[in-house]
Amino acid sequence: MADKIKNAKIVFVVGGPGSGKGTQCEKIVAKYGYTHLSSGDLLRAEVASGSERGKQLQAIMQKGELVPLDTVLDMIKDAMIAKADVSKGYLIDGYPREVKQGEEFEKKIGAPALLLYIDAKAETMVQRLVKRGETSGRADDNEETIKKRLDLYYKATEPVIAYYEKRGIVRKINSELPVDEVFAIVEKAIDELK
Numbered sequence: 132m133a134d135k136i137k138n139a140k141i142v143f144v145v146g147g148p149g150s151g152k153g154t155q156c157e158k159i160v161a162k163y164g165y166t167h168l169s170s171g172d173l174l175r176a177e178v179a180s181g182s183e184r185g186k187q188l189q190a191i192m193q194k195g196e197l198v199p200l201d202t203v204l205d206m207i208k209d210a211m212i213a214k215a216d217v218s219k220g221y222l223i224d225g226y227p228r229e230v231k232q233g234e235e236f237e238k239k240i241g242a243p244a245l246l247l248y249i250d251a252k253a254e255t256m257v258q259r260l261v262k263r264g265e266t267s268g269r270a271d272d273n274e275e276t277i278k279k280r281l282d283l284y285y286k287a288t289e290p291v292i293a294y295y296e297k298r299g300i301v302r303k304i305n306s307e308l309p310v311d312e313v314f315a316i317v318e319k320a321i322d323e324l325k
């Protein structure tokens with residue numbers, strides 16, 4: 132089954148919480164027809180299902196911690212296989228969050244062609260998340276959890292960027308700019324892939 136996605140174009144979208152990953156992915160989907168898979172969205176769907184596993188995940192996410200690697204990787208893999216016949220490429224948003232996640236993904240699924248590094252200052256990310264928290268209903272968009280998510284980002288996820296930089300597939304995107312200007316930079320990176 133996993134053979135079906137072996138040759139698919141895979142783009143990792145990495146950046147801190149509130150950096151604008153989801154916002155840019157939406158625009159990529161609209162222009163390029165890629166399949167957008169957000170690990171956070173997949174996990175929140177499991178939580179919303181009310182399952183026993185969802186309850187355990189919710190407790191972890193509320194604390195701003197990472198859920199077990201196998202759980203999130205299985206979810207992504209299943210979602211990729213489900214779209215294999217129609218997908219022009221995959222945006223993997225919010226994964227890998229640590230180097231080990233990247234290694235396991237490549238073992239079980241395949242190698243990324245590009246890593247979009249959505250970069251914003253900590254201060255900007257906090258401001259955006261506090262604002263998003265006014266309407267998102269997300270249990271983790273509160274000041275206490277935001278701080279933990281940021282700390283974990285710098286500790287666990289930033290090394291992911293260095294890891295893929297060595298392979299020359301990282302494109303750093305300045306996400307401090309207005310959404311459409313950020314997207315103009317994103318477009319260039321995606322167009323290079325063709």
Ligand SMILES: Nc1ncnc2c1ncn2[C@@H]1O[C@H](COP(=O)(O)OP(=O)(O)O)[C@@H](O)[C@H]1O
Nearest residue numbers: 148149150151152153154259263306308309310
């Ligand atoms: N370039 C930008 N300028 C201003 N606000 C932005 C920008 N990109 C995203 N936002 C806002 O910041 C918040 C977080 O964006 P989101 O795409 O959900 O980030 P992430 O998926 O990385 O957590 C959202 O409320 C979004 O509207």
Ligand SMILES: Nc1ncnc2c1ncn2[C@H]1C[C@H](O)[C@@H](COP(=O)(O)OP(=O)(O)O)O1
Nearest residue numbers: 148149170171195196197198203225226228
């Ligand atoms: N790849 C992954 N590994 C482990 N936990 C993950 C994960 N992706 C998401 N999660 C869990 C922990 C995160 O704090 C939470 C929310 O993730 P998210 O929606 O990707 O956040 P954001 O878009 O604000 O960066 O879900």
Ligand SMILES: [Mg+2]
Nearest residue numbers: 152153169171
């Ligand atoms: Mg997001």
